Amino acid sequence: MTPQELRGLFLFEKLDEKQLGWLSERGRLEQRTAGSFVYREGEPATCFYVLLSGTVALSREMHGDDVETSRTEQRGVYAGSTQAYLGDRVDQTYKNSLRAISDSEFFVLAADEFATAVRTWFPMALHLLEGLFFGYRAANSLVNERERLLALGSLSAGLTHELNNPAAAAVRATEALRDRVAGMRHKLALIADGRLDGSRLHQLVELQDTAVKQAASAPSLSALETSDAEDVLSDWLDERGVVNPWDIAPTLVAGGVGVPWLETVADTVGDTYLDSAVRWLAYAIDTELLMGEIDDAVTRVSDLVGAAKKYSQLDRAPQQTVDVHELLEATLTMLRAKIPTGIRIVKDYDRTLPEVPAYGAELNQVWTNLIDNAVDAMGTTGTLSIRTWGDDNNHLLVGIGDTGTGIAPEIRPRIFEPFFTTKGVGEGTGLGLDISYRIVVNKHHGDIRVESRPGDTQFIVCLPMTQEEEPGPEGPEGADASPGSSAAQDNAPTGPRPGTP
Template sequence: MSGQVMPCSAQEISSLFLFEKLSPEQMGRLCAEGQVELFEPGPVYTEGDPATCFFVMIEGTVVLSRRVGDDDVEVTRTSQPGVYAGAMQAYLGDRVPQVYNNSMRVTVPTRFFVLPTDIFADVMREWFPMAVHLLEGLFFGTKNTQATVGQRERLLALGSLSAGLTHELNNPAAAAVRATATLRERVAKMRRKLAVIAEGPFTREALAGLVEVQERTAERVAKAPVLGPLEAADREDLLTDWLEDHGIEHGWQLAPTFVQGGLDVDWLEQVAAAVDEEILAGAIGWLNYTVETELLMNEIDDSTTRISHLVDAAKQYSQLDRAPYRVVDVHELLESTLLMLSGKIGPGIHVVKEYDRTLPAVPAYPAELNQVWTNLIDNAVSAIRSAGDEGTLTVRTALDHEQVLVEFRDTGPGIPPEIKDRIFDPFFTTKPVGEGTGLGLDISWRIVVNKHHGTLRAESVPGDTRFQVLLPVTPEAPTSTEPSQQQAEEPV
């Protein structure tokens, strides 16, 4: 949008703090190559459009805003003469995209001194060569540092997740190894017991009955209920008494295995009725091996299933086998992230899940949303532990004004009010030196806001801190660039 061109007064322009140190010759050049324009209330330029002009306000009121999702969020509103905005990075040339990083409108008739981008760039390089070098170094140095430390942040998170995954995999793997070794021993004893039975004075019918009892026992073990400690102890006492009454030696050693396998006195009565009295002791010993074997195979099955589940969760977390941009259920992402971080969360922190499973799927970059969940959960865990070893982490999902809300709530000490406005700044951290890079929330902000056109906000009081992610459910074109919120150009 162009304004009404008005006469340029070098004296008036020189009163603006940006130009007050310039010489008369320099002021003459500015007035000759720039111009004063009057804008009526309305838009001046729009975020994302090619940056063609540098604006310095002479009088009026300007409002700067940033696009967040479907909303224009007001960043600055001022009537201070001399504030500037627009093509502020023109001196960098084509090394960065020359677009407006915000939108500007005026609320009253407002006069600007306007310089075309190429003139502004030339003036900067000619009049302030050392300042331009310093600004270039600061700009690219900050970007390179941010990229390097951001990569380190990702590597640290990956290392932490790898350690947690290794710990989680080690438990079921070790259990499977132990169970396999014990199973091998039990199967060897079963072979020896079978040889003893085969050499004994048992009829074909008795052996057939024993085999049938064995099969029914194995089926019963597969359906064994989980008993409480008191109920299990009572059943062990009853089984021990029954075994001793029927002349079975070491009945107190067999009873716990039978209870774990779901056997009770009624079942043993059926066994006693199915086999001859003289082979009852051998049958009971044979069934003990059968129950032990089935229980060990169940343990191996549980362990390997757990390993497979962890591997699937790792694949889901990393999204290695998925498209980078697709429609996803946020609960799947949350579950995989919580599982990957379970070792780091530890037993002292109680995790509460308040999920609304009716939520619609959202178009997203799943692997990057997992990184956001990781950063927010990691911060919550650190906050809880800073106040003690125990606390509660609540993960909640809901529909909020046609957007999917994902909330992480912790019972830590809260965010001090004096730093709340800085928590999303790059490199700002409250963690001790060496424990935090200060980019976790900055990266999360850029992923949520710039890549997903959503919102990331924080609310905090002592004992109740909430980080809320709002994601639109309407697909938008994938965004490849990730400019930081710190790159917003604002009047100063």
């Protein structure tokens, strides 16, 4: 191609004769027939292409299919190894596929020749481009890390609140238990001071064992049933001279004790020791109930710690086969303090789905962002739905929905852009969905999409069930990892802004 012909292309129109001659000597012309690929996504980026004639289309591979993202016939648009000037500091592969829609002709320059031209002819521009590229990537990485730290801080605050409740309950129950044990020793001394024969004392201990076992499995009563039962026991105890029976009755009812059992106690010890015996037995029942509270509190703490461990995946390698349902449950546990009581959670899990290869901790970040957004969209009331299912293409899908106001059609195309948010100043960074997109699409080779109308918004995450090739250095933190980033089009056929596809 002659220097004069090259000057007719907008990309080269400002070059001098020497530079145009250099390009003319090193470049070549190539033709592609309609329907053929110029290059394919993932191949080594060896050439820089400038369209001379014909129509071309750019596509990305999604779930095994080539999805067309743009199409153009504008002479002079370019694509291919546009990042060759960065050398081995970035992954030099084609980030998409270029296909000839009609018979097409290209001016082709080898990637290393293109890199030499950029470095030699535009040194200042090169420094600017490098600064923008690596600066953007570094800044984006720092901002993403800050977003993660903010999310971690919020979750830590919620976890602390959740842990405080059962821990405080355990402390209160332990203090009360100490008092009950002391009281039980005192009452036992009153009834076992030699005036109660051994056989009746033995019977009383057996009644205590029965009461303790009965308390461990006492049925739950409604408030009205509890009040009626306490009145009956108070009346019975009062008739037999037990002091302040209303203090004892609630414990006896909570332990499942009724009048027939108390009559057995009265027959065993007689009226003289009935007060001390009933109080001793009440202490035993109360002790069992308190130990049950402590057990429940400690179990709750253990469950929360287990959920935090699953959420962080600290004990696992970065990538493992994971049960998505365990990740979702761990995330819900971590977010419990942030979800208003007026929001109902509906789960529809397909438990037959297999484990999938994934970065568990990062998927939990995705669930956190989506659930947090869903809760914000609903306010204090609504329904949060979480569903899992599989499709025919060997993918596992997770749907997270809300009954909020929905996403307006005019902003829906922008929701995955970094720093785009509809929240007020200081309420959101606009990075939650951008980070989620990077994790799902770039790191897991999956897909994330949204369906929204007033009262029903669904974010659907699609994950491959089988292992795929590891992403290159560009993802998920790379500058071209997000559909909303300005660098996302680095390999798109490029030309003047009005004509850029």
